[in-house]
Amino acid sequence: MNFEFECGWCGADCVVYGKPAGFWQELYRVPDEWDCWNCDGLNCTPDPPWTPAE
Template structure:
């Protein structure tokens, strides 16, 4: 499943692939860091409880 996050450097929306890890409910594991496809900046995946 894809999750969308904004790049901290250029502000563009990037899709990050989440690996399914839950069996009985939908849970996904995301990489801790990912590269922006537009500017190449390294981004940190935010915690799910942050707004």
């Protein structure tokens, strides 16, 4: 499932893939850090709950 995060550097909406964690599909793992597609700034993943991307 994809999750949407806001870049802390430029404010762009970034989509990060969350891999299902284990048997239950309600839990996901996302990278601890990800690069913004717009400014290439390094961001840290915030604590859940996360907003699913549309």
